Amino acid sequence: SQQGEEDPQALSIQEGENATMNCSYKTSINNLQWYRQNSGRGLVHLILIRSNEREKHSGRLRVTLDTSKKSSSLLITASRAADTASYFCATTPNAGNMLTFGGGTRLMVKP
Amino acid sequence: NAGVTQTPKFQVLKTGQSMTLQCAQDMNHNSMYWYRQDPGMGLRLIYYSASEGTTDKGEVPNGYNVSRLNKREFSLRLESAAPSQTSVYFCASSGARPSTDTQYFGPGTRLTVL
Numbered sequence: 296s297q298q299g300e301e302d303p304q305a306l307s308i309q310e311g312e313n314a315t316m317n318c319s320y321k322t323s324i325n326n327l328q329w330y331r332q333n334s335g336r337g338l339v340h341l342i343l344i345r346s347n348e349r350e351k352h353s354g355r356l357r358v359t360l361d362t363s364k365k366s367s368s369l370l371i372t373a374s375r376a377a378d379t380a381s382y383f384c385a386t387t388p389n390a391g392n393m394l395t396f397g398g399g400t401r402l403m404v405k406p
Numbered sequence: 407n408a409g410v411t412q413t414p415k416f417q418v419l420k421t422g423q424s425m426t427l428q429c430a431q432d433m434n435h436n437s438m439y440w441y442r443q444d445p446g447m448g449l450r451l452i453y454y455s456a457s458e459g460t461t462d463k464g465e466v467p468n469g470y471n472v473s474r475l476n477k478r479e480f481s482l483r484l485e486s487a488a489p490s491q492t493s494v495y496f497c498a499s500s501g502a503r504p505s506t507d508t509q510y511f512g513p514g515t516r517l518t519v520l
Contacts, residue, residue, distance in 0.1 A: 299448075325506070326506055328508075335514075336513060336514070337410070337496055337498075337511030337512050337513050337514055338449070338496070338498075338509075338511045339511070340508040340509065340510070343506070343508070383448055383449070387506070393451060393454065393464065394451075394509065395451075395465075396441075396448035396449040396450075397448050398446070398447050398448045399446075399447075399448050
């Protein structure tokens with residue numbers, strides 16, 4: 296079973312708009328990571344946020360974590376066509392040491 | 407520095423055939439992983455190796471075997487392929503702390519079992 300569930304499953308926006316993806320998970324976690332997957336390629340790590348952090352930035356990416364709601368969000372600002380990809384959250388539960396991936400959000404950014 | 411490499415890129419098997427997927431990393435990572443990704447879904451862990459000489463089952467190990475040949479190489483074997491094993495297989499590696507270290511992924515092997 297998947298620990299994380301992304302919402303929405305698919306998102307289509309215009310270039311320049313912001314894209315927000317959400318991830319909910321079931322058990323207490325050590326950390327949460329976001330990965331990107333371009334079509335037909337492997338996953339690429341974007342950002343890691345620890346359970347004691349609430350917000351983290353990396354370039355145009357902003358990640359928030361709300362452990363009380365067991366949820367995280369990934370915001371991509373000023374989106375570009377090159378941001379078109381699937382985005383996955385992955386969590387490490389407190390009781391384990393392996394990543395568990397969600398089902399992903401497919402983002403399409405139209406030029 | 408090639409990162410994580412996988413061979414082959416594509417493979418078509420008939421039910422009952424066997425094959426081995428190869429994975430190698432040149433980042434001196436301790437941990438290596440095999441995942442499968444089915445259409446429209448996230449990755450599910452098949453097996454992992456936290457260090458050379460050790461392997462452990464992940465979420466979906468049935469029908470697979472693995473070998474950590476050395477620190478660089480981690481292979482996945484399908485002894486008797488079934489149509490349910492049609493999927494994209496990804497190998498990944500990370501540092502000594504799987505829970506916090508970034509995982510680096512290979513390009514994937516697309517396997518079809520007829």
